[in-house]
Structures are given as structure tokens and as C-alpha cells.
Amino acid sequence: MKLNFYFTLIFSLLILNVNAQSASDDVLFTVGDEPVYASEFLRVYNKNLDLVQDESQKDVDTYLELFTNYKLKLKEANTLGLNTKPSYLRELSNYKKQLAKNYMTDTKVTDALVEEAYERISYDINASHILVKVDENASPQDTLNAYNGIIKLRERALKEGFEKVREEVHNGQTIYGEKLGYFSGFKMVYKFENIAFNTNVGDISQPFRTQFGYHIVNVIDKRKSRGERTVAHIMVVEKPNDSLAEKSEVRIQEIYKKLNQGEDFESLAKQFSDDKNSAPKGGKLAPFSGGQISVQEFEDVAFGLENIGDVSKPFKTNFGWHIVKLYGKKPISEFEAIKPELIEKVKRDGRSKLIDEALTKKLKKRYNITDTQPALSYFESIFTDDYFKKTWKLPSDFTAEKPLIKIGKKQLSFGDFGNYLLKTQRTQTQKGSYKSVISDKYESFLSENVIAYHEDNLEDENEDFAHIVNEYRDGLLLFELMETTIWNVAKTDSINIQEYFNKNKDKYxxxxxxxxxxxxxxxxxxxxxxxxxxxxxxxxxxxxxxxxxxxxxxxxxxxxxxxxxxxxxxxxxxxxxxxxxxxxxxxxxxxxxxxxxxxxxxKSFEEAKGLVISDYQTFKEENWVKELSEKYKVEINQEALKKVKAQINNP
Missing domain, CATH: 3.10.50 (Chitinase A; domain 3)
Structure with missing residues (x-):
């Protein structure tokens, strides 16, 4: 994404589209034949006010110029038909699907799971487990054998000791007995995590099943999370092309000796650290928690320092040699600070199934869908064992057009559910009674369709979602315009770029x-x-x-x-x-x-090329906007502008 686009996109994303305007609403200006209302400008101005860094842009006239330029570009994009490009439509569709995920939840259930997740990541559990493997779709007999096997192992573990049994039974094929070490929330599948965190230290859990088979867990210890560390570091990197440079290991050892002689860590970091971002700050880094640093050696050293002010010995990572000093220790971040991150993790985790179930229940209520479905008896009557062999077919006299259930304005037929049954027989289904299989399949069918209908109609049902989609739609359209009109053209316009450089050499x-x-x-x-x-x-x-x-x-x-x-x-x-x-x-x-x-x-042209291209793009864009203002005449309603200024100055 081009650097110039960041302002364009941010500006456009903050603009609230106006779906309807009252007749009394003043027109602030027109672009060609299209009106722009004072109320829209006021909303944009007030919404952006705190985000504007340049004080000059808080001036109403200056901001109005930015706003009219934005509207000119948007007008041109639509005139050129960029809103019909397949790439644009595909990107917008993908964004809508991604955004919809934030609205396709049951808030109460999500909040409860997020709070639970925070509690879980606040602690580390040290545990071992024994697993009797069995496939998710195993036969009833194999499932029963695995269950009976784990029951017997638990009885043995209670009498003989968990560790003794774990070591004896592990074969790495059908039975696994493993020491898991310390883990926190989100490190195991949710079902396993749930049991581990709800088992007391020293106890052995009751048998439970995951997709891997049947487990029992022995919880050895539970401790508070390691939390967060604030450190500074001095980093020395190897400089193979510099004949005057010392070996990085020699240099870091010299610096370490100076530290041991009593010299100041921060001063040495300012002088000698090759980390240009942290060196001016005495080597100080932003606080981080376990798992946040990509270099494990660095994290281990940082968390290994016990007392504030402790300094590590020199150690090596892929980035070079380091010395680390501990500045701060604190427990895990406050809940509100990491809540957004936890929400995203919960939605990607096994917990999401609980959210989906809650959402389905909520949507069934919204669309007045009952739990009873008399038509299922018909599907039971046409069902056969061929389904489990993946060869089942709908009968020749199947009544495909018959109505099954209505979700909002969408009518689903017998044929829709019949085709769903045909499609899902390709996936392995555990054999059971026809009634239970049909009932389970119908619940999955209904859940999929009710959620899909809700997503397809979110713009009509959720005003906030509709606004954000409209904002992104305009922002994406402007990106397409800038890319085709300015950025790509400027990159390939080598003669004009060279000419621009020749005229402005004193700048470079x-x-x-x-x-x-x-x-x-x-x-x-x-x-x-x-x-x-x-x-x-x-x-x-x-x-x-x-x-x-x-x-x-x-x-x-x-x-x-x-x-x-x-x-x-x-x-x-x-x-x-x-x-x-x-x-x-x-x-x-x-x-x-x-x-x-x-x-x-x-500078030579090659030395300045990157900056020259950027400046040329700006120069080209300024001239292009002037051309647009001639193509689409902008007329400002001065009376409306006076009212806007009065409202801003006297809120």
C-alpha cells in the first residue's frame, strides 16, 4: 500500500456516508451536479478534530479544501467506472466478510468467554496427561474400548501414582503419557484447557474426550503468569564489510568490562548500541510479555533477571550480541488493555463453537424459528444405511419444491435440505439411529443458513455495520483511483521524473x-x-x-x-x-x-530517486486536483459556510 494512500484512506474511513438528508439541511457545496451537505462536513470535521496533528488543518477553510479535494477524487473515480472493476468488487466483498465476523457473535457469551480467557492467561498450569487415542469418527465399539481403557488407567493412577503409570503405559502409538510442562490459556485445545484449569493441584481429572481421544490430566502445579518485563539492551552486530570494525563478540565483551568497572549502562547504550531505535533512549525497549518477543533467547534472558537493575552477561541471538538490564517487572496486563486481543483469540479458538451456538439460538429467536420441525419425519422415512456408505440418493418421487422453513424473507425447501444431506454424506458420519442423524444434520443445516442469511443482510439490519462498509467502499475506491492515476503512472513516467529532478536539484x-x-x-x-x-x-x-x-x-x-x-x-x-x-x-x-x-x-539521481519519485507524485497530484476542479466545478454556499463556522466556534 502506497504511503500517500494512508491519508486518503484514513480520511475517507472517518467519513460517515449520508443515506438521507432532511429537506432543510443546508447544501455546503456542490461538486458538478452533486450536493454535499453541511451536516456531513460538520460530522467529519468534529470526528477528525482530535486526530489532526497539523494545527493548520483545524482551520475550517483549510479543512474544507481537503474535504472538497476528497469529494473531487471520489467523483472522478465513479465517473471512470472504477466502482465496477472486478478487483475492487472482490476486495470490497472480502472486507465485508472479514468485518462481518465482528458482528456475528453473541455478545454476552463472548464477554463471558473473554473474561474466562483472561483468568486463564493470568496463570500457568504444570500438568501431565495420559491419552488413549481414538478417532473422532471411530465405531461405537472402538470408542467404548478406548473409554474403558482410560477408566482403568485412572484407577491404576489413583492407586499406584500418576507418574509411575504414565511412564509405564506410554508407547507413542495408541497410548501417550506425556509431561506437558507449564502452559497457559490458548496453549491447548479448549476442552483440554478447561479440564486442566478446573482440576485441583495434585488431583487427577475424570476422563474426557477431545478430537485426539480420551485423556486424564494430573495437575502438578499452578502459578501466577510471569507477566511483563521492561528492559534495556546494548546490541552489537557483525559488520563484515567494515575493515575497521572489531569482531562483535570482542566489542560486546569490552562494553561488558566497562559495565563491571562501574560505567553507566544507559551512557554505554547511547554510545555503542547498534540498535538505532533504542540507543538514544539508553537502550530502553517497550514493555513486553512472554511470547511477545520473537527471539526466544532474548526473552529467556529478560525473564531470568530477578531484581530491578540486574544486568545479564553478554549473549548471542540471530540479531547480534546483547547485554540486557532489567528496569521493570509487573504482572499480566490489565483486562481492558488486552481485551481486544483476547476477543480475536476467542473467536479463532475452540471456544468459538460456543459463540456460534449462542448466535444461532439468538437468530432463531429473531427470525421466529421454532425448534420443532415436523418435516424431519419425512426425511427419516427416505433414509437408509447407504448414507453411511456414502451411496445414498434422494428417491425419484422426492418433493423438492415443498417449503421447509422460512428465515426472514428467504424460503428454504425440502430440496435445499435434501441436497445438504447429499453433500454432507461425503464426510464421515458416525452411525446412529436415523432420527438422531437427521436431527443433527438439520441443526447444522439450519445453523449454517440462519447465520448466512444474517450475514447477507447485515447492512439492512445493523446501521453501524452499514456505515463502516460505506466508509471502506469510498476509501477503497479512492485507492483504486490514486493507484491508476498517480502512483503507477508516476513510477513509469521516467522522462518526466528525470526532468522534475533536473529542475529541483537543489532540494536533493x-x-x-x-x-x-x-x-x-x-x-x-x-x-x-x-x-x-x-x-x-x-x-x-x-x-x-x-x-x-x-x-x-x-x-x-x-x-x-x-x-x-x-x-x-x-x-x-x-x-x-x-x-x-x-x-x-x-x-x-x-x-x-x-x-x-x-x-x-x-545527490545523483540514483541516490535521490526514492525521494524524487515521492515528490513528483505530490507535484503531479496537486496539478491533477486542479484539473479535477475545472472538470467538476465546485461551488461553495457562503451562507452555509458562515453557519458552519459559527457552529464550530460556538458549539
Whole structure:
């Protein structure tokens, strides 16, 4: 998604479409022959007011210009027929389906499950289990054998001890006896999690079934979650193409020695950490909880630090070498802070089945659907054992057109349910009485259809859903317009981009820089000695050998090209060749040997290409909007605008 689109989309998503306007509502302006009402503008302005960072855009006239430009683009998109493109319609359809999931729930049931989930993730359970495997669609005899087997194993475990029985019976094929270690909510299938969290520590659960077979669980321990950690780190990465760079392991060990000598962690992070995001903040990272960090080694070290202020030994990850300092420990986040995340997890988890059942019940009530269905006796009469062999067919005299049930305005027939039975016989069905099989299939059929009908009619039944879909519809349409008119054209318009660069070369320059060596030390006296040695033309390795020792690192050198904004340089540093004075910077002392001063110089087209294309897109868009304003005349109702300003200034 193009960067320029973010404003376009955010702006459009915040606009509430107006389905109907009262006759007395003032027209604020027209775009071509289409009116835009003052009430719409006021809603958009007030809704966006707190989100606007640029104070100038809070000015009504400035905001009105943005709003009219938005309407001009939308007018052009519809004129070009972009709203009929298959890609646009497909994307909108996918979005509607995704959005609908948020509205296809029973709120009370969802809230209860979310609260339960929060309680579960607040604790870790240490457990072992024994599983007797049996397929979900196993025969009644195989199912009974598995059940009897787990009953006997539980009786043995109660007498002989769970661990003894677990170790003896595990064969890795039909019976599994496993130590599961600590786990929290969402780590196991819901049925298993439910039993584990509802079994007391030291107890063995009653037998229960999951899709894997029959289990018994022994809960060994229950503890509070490890919660959240706040840490800082110093990271050193390998620089294979830099001949002057030290080995990352050597450098991190030098930094670690400086820490052990009493130097400040934050100061060292500012000077030497290769994590450019955290270095200016003394290496400090945003708080994180277990499982949130993708690098397991880093998380283990962070949670292994016990006391605030503790510092780890150097350790390696895929990103480089690290030293970590603990700043804060706190239990799991507050419920409200992680509620949205929990809602999404609940909807993806086995818990979702309970939500679907509750939703079906709620929708049946809304559409006045009773639990009784007399027609099922007819389907029982035409049912045979061929169904379980997947060869069953509807009889030749099947009354397909006969009405079965009505959901809202949609009439379902005998044929709809008959075809559902034909389709679902392809999936394995456990043999049972004809009545129970037909009843189960009908409940699934009814649930699918009542939920599908509700989803298809959400825009008519839920005003909030309708507004959001309309907002996205406009935003997506503008994306299609910008992509075809500005972004893609600007990318391929190489001659005009080159011409734009030639006319604006003074905008694309490299700043003044230095080729230098920066020496850092907590002791001013050390840098005085370094300065003397540099004056004598001694190389860095010789200086390090004289100043540092195996047990003590007094100075660290950083070489490279630096501009005035580099974190290692003092703000008032003077770009002059030679050896600088000693500065107090980042809570330490620094000395700079400037080998060369690189003046401000123009960037080549290749060096500036990304920025040039972005600027050219902006330039092209501004001219394009002017053309649109000529194509679709915008007329502003000044009287209506006065009323709008008065209402904004005197809410």
C-alpha cells in the first residue's frame, strides 16, 4: 500500500456516508451536479478534530479544501467506472466478510468467554496427561474400548501414582503419557484447557474426550503468569564489510568490562548500541510479555533477571550480541488493555463453537424459528444405511419444491435440505439411529443458513455495520483511483521524473559530513593521553594496546562517516580537520579525530530517486486536483459556510 494512500484512506474511513438528508439541511457545496451537505462536513470535521496533528488543518477553510479535494477524487473515480472493476468488487466483498465476523457473535457469551480467557492467561498450569487415542469418527465399539481403557488407567493412577503409570503405559502409538510442562490459556485445545484449569493441584481429572481421544490430566502445579518485563539492551552486530570494525563478540565483551568497572549502562547504550531505535533512549525497549518477543533467547534472558537493575552477561541471538538490564517487572496486563486481543483469540479458538451456538439460538429467536420441525419425519422415512456408505440418493418421487422453513424473507425447501444431506454424506458420519442423524444434520443445516442469511443482510439490519462498509467502499475506491492515476503512472513516467529532478536539484543534497574516528571514555584524563598519541600518528590498535588492558577497557573507538545528527557527536561539534577538544557528551567524554570534512554536495539521481519519485507524485497530484476542479466545478454556499463556522466556534 502506497504511503500517500494512508491519508486518503484514513480520511475517507472517518467519513460517515449520508443515506438521507432532511429537506432543510443546508447544501455546503456542490461538486458538478452533486450536493454535499453541511451536516456531513460538520460530522467529519468534529470526528477528525482530535486526530489532526497539523494545527493548520483545524482551520475550517483549510479543512474544507481537503474535504472538497476528497469529494473531487471520489467523483472522478465513479465517473471512470472504477466502482465496477472486478478487483475492487472482490476486495470490497472480502472486507465485508472479514468485518462481518465482528458482528456475528453473541455478545454476552463472548464477554463471558473473554473474561474466562483472561483468568486463564493470568496463570500457568504444570500438568501431565495420559491419552488413549481414538478417532473422532471411530465405531461405537472402538470408542467404548478406548473409554474403558482410560477408566482403568485412572484407577491404576489413583492407586499406584500418576507418574509411575504414565511412564509405564506410554508407547507413542495408541497410548501417550506425556509431561506437558507449564502452559497457559490458548496453549491447548479448549476442552483440554478447561479440564486442566478446573482440576485441583495434585488431583487427577475424570476422563474426557477431545478430537485426539480420551485423556486424564494430573495437575502438578499452578502459578501466577510471569507477566511483563521492561528492559534495556546494548546490541552489537557483525559488520563484515567494515575493515575497521572489531569482531562483535570482542566489542560486546569490552562494553561488558566497562559495565563491571562501574560505567553507566544507559551512557554505554547511547554510545555503542547498534540498535538505532533504542540507543538514544539508553537502550530502553517497550514493555513486553512472554511470547511477545520473537527471539526466544532474548526473552529467556529478560525473564531470568530477578531484581530491578540486574544486568545479564553478554549473549548471542540471530540479531547480534546483547547485554540486557532489567528496569521493570509487573504482572499480566490489565483486562481492558488486552481485551481486544483476547476477543480475536476467542473467536479463532475452540471456544468459538460456543459463540456460534449462542448466535444461532439468538437468530432463531429473531427470525421466529421454532425448534420443532415436523418435516424431519419425512426425511427419516427416505433414509437408509447407504448414507453411511456414502451411496445414498434422494428417491425419484422426492418433493423438492415443498417449503421447509422460512428465515426472514428467504424460503428454504425440502430440496435445499435434501441436497445438504447429499453433500454432507461425503464426510464421515458416525452411525446412529436415523432420527438422531437427521436431527443433527438439520441443526447444522439450519445453523449454517440462519447465520448466512444474517450475514447477507447485515447492512439492512445493523446501521453501524452499514456505515463502516460505506466508509471502506469510498476509501477503497479512492485507492483504486490514486493507484491508476498517480502512483503507477508516476513510477513509469521516467522522462518526466528525470526532468522534475533536473529542475529541483537543489532540494536533493548530501549534508556536510566528516570522515572521523570518535574515541569514548568515562575519564577525561584517558582521552588526553589518546589525543597525544593521535598527534604522534599512532594507529588505533597501538593506542588501544597502550591504554586498555585485558581486564579494563578505558577507551572505545568508532570509525566512519558522520553527519551532524549522529548520536555519537556532540550537538555543537565543529566540523574542522584535526583532533578536537574533549567534549562531555552522553554522560561520558568524547574526542574526535577528523580525517576529512566532506562538504554539502548534490545527490545523483540514483541516490535521490526514492525521494524524487515521492515528490513528483505530490507535484503531479496537486496539478491533477486542479484539473479535477475545472472538470467538476465546485461551488461553495457562503451562507452555509458562515453557519458552519459559527457552529464550530460556538458549539
Amino acid at each position: 543534497v548530501l549534508p556536510k559530513r566528516i570522515d572521523a574516528v570518535i574515541a569514548s571514555s568515562p575519564k577525561q584524563k584517558t582521552l588526553k593521553k589518546v589525543s597525544e598519541l593521535l598527534e604522534k600518528k599512532m594507529n588505533l590498535e597501538q593506542i588501544k594496546a597502550l591504554v586498555n588492558s585485558n581486564d579494563k577497557i578505558e577507551v572505545i573507538f568508532t570509525s566512519g562517516i558522520f553527519d551532524s545528527n549522529h548520536q555519537a557527536l556532540p550537538k555543537d561539534f565543529n566540523f574542522v580537520k584535526g583532533i578536537s577538544k574533549i567534549y562531555n557528551h552522553n554522560d561520558t567524554f568524547v574526542l574526535v579525530q577528523v580525517k576529512d570534512v566532506l562538504p554539502v554536495s548534490p
